[in-house]
Amino acid sequence: MQQANRLRPFFENITFDRDDNELILNFGPQHPSAHGQLRLMLHLQQEQITKAHPDIGYLHRGMEKMAENMIYNEFMPTTDRMDYIASSSNNYGFALAVEKLIGLDVPRRAKVIRMMLLETNRLMSHLFWLATTALDIGAMTVFLFAFREREYLMDLIEDYCGARLTHAAIRIGGVPLDLPDNFIADLRKFLDKLPENIKDYEDLLDTNRIWLMRMENVGVISTEMALSWGCSGVMLRASGVEWDIRKEEPYELYDEVDFNVPVSDKGDNYARYKLYMAEMRESAKILYQVIDMYEGTEPALMAHAPQYISAPKIDIMTQNYSLMQHFVLVTQGMRPPVGEVYIATESPKGELGFYINSQGGAYPYRLKLRAPSFWHTGILTDLLPGHYIPDVVSIIGTTNIVFGEVDR
């Protein structure tokens, strides 16, 4: 016989007896267009929102706590689970922060491969954004088109590292593998086709009457608001601030490639949509340049720093000292110097920062993950009031939040 338990149904969505007409609507946490486990408590006057309370934490796994109990290399696969749409960019942010802490310089070929991975991830993330947002608005065709292209990119990444979603494709000190033989040819094939694909999406959406009604002048974020809420990435650039960390504080080889930073001063959903499309074109431009850089680089993939980084496999297998050092690094972990570092990188979602406080131990004393989506969710508090219920869906869509990153 089934035991009666404490889980009794109750009508938390609707409060019945109130003096005014205010209705409290509970949006999520299981809502297809909440893009994850977002619960929004919306106070409504008719269909207009008067107050919004985003409630997060449904995907909280305590990554910062986990980081304090893991050696540095052990934490790398955990970073995949932050922004799982573009996991290499998280791997990279963490690797870069640790490298800055140690003071490592990465070989040029590793830099080139990292750039390829980062920009491929950006494309994957933007395609995914386009697909899901369009689906939320009702544009099924765009969803199918964009997923087709994303699938191609995922296959490419799979060729490189064997994983499709959680790549862990970057190591502290370099990259684990060289590119497979077909990688560059396949990437070039994809890039050659990409402009046509983007044109397809734009033909479907740019002047689409429904798309325009849902996007134009909806979710307008002013410059002050974007700055005050700590917005970054497209959210900031759509509000008229020209700030791209790749350009302003270049890391890897971003100072050697030529690309533009698309900016808009409209601040609405449509502006963000246009920026995502423009960024995809810029990413393709960067990738073409990076492909050309690959030829003629030295074959080294990992930095040489015996105290922190294991020697190449061939040395480990043939030389006693390399094997001993590898054993110590795997079992006990590297011990970066005492100090702290905050490194921000431009992930597809915005400014992804890693603050590491090291006390010279094998485990970080404190690791703070600055995930852009956290504040892009917070801004909904101020952004939603005044809008109508259907706008909630399109606004959440264009904020491009990922809950692995919000809750960490």
Place this chain on the structure above:
Amino acid sequence: MRAYTPKDDVQKKPYYTDRYWVAPQVAKSDVSEDAVFAADLEAIKAKFDVLDAYIQVGQMVVVINAVDNFSVIEMMKNVLAYNQLSEMSAIDWLASEGKFEIFYQMLSMSKRKRVRIKCKIGEKESIQSVEKLFRSADWSEREMYDMFGVVVNNHPFMKRILMPDDWEGFPLRKTYPLQGDEFAQWYEVDKIFGKEAREIIGPENRDPARIDRYDTERFARLGHEVPHGTDISQGEPDTPLCYQENDGVFMIEKFDAEKSVVISDRHR
């Protein structure tokens, strides 16, 4: 005798450290080396006490008194053009000095510079909210309270953000174990089924790597097959290993040591 583990910091520690090992330091350079930072520091120093200031990995770190936090950040924003508060949180130093360290990571887009403002407060002390200056601090301060229990004054909505509202304990403190404390292992049982169901259900297993040797509900052991859920803590029966090929599968035979031949001449 069991090794002593300190109770004020239960995070994982390396099991071996060379006794002569001295940790190297990340280089700190003087603020005067960077003209922009030097000017900013002068402006702060003119109005507030600065306990320490240096440049580390390209960013200036300024240590101030905790009472000045709001006014310093107000000055950073309005006078020195640091227009974003990228990040803020706390670090738990309760074990070593009984204090929390609060850091504010700020960004100036016009100067392309990042500055970290730091201050320390005691465990029972609270700090002034900077939410009036940067809305992003709204959620950051809530997260800081949620994770460390640092109380923030003048915050509009001081409430837990990631953990449930009725949670007890502050997860990112060094005294809080990785797998959660006793409250955590009963939280869901109490909440869903009630305290009276504790004995039936038992505490939640919060260690994903834990394997209970006597657990016959989730684990089966070859050679000791028992019905699901049997109690084997008092001993378990041996069950014979059966192979499909016992009845004879083409080309496959079960190994029999007596029938086997030992080859002594490897060039036979």
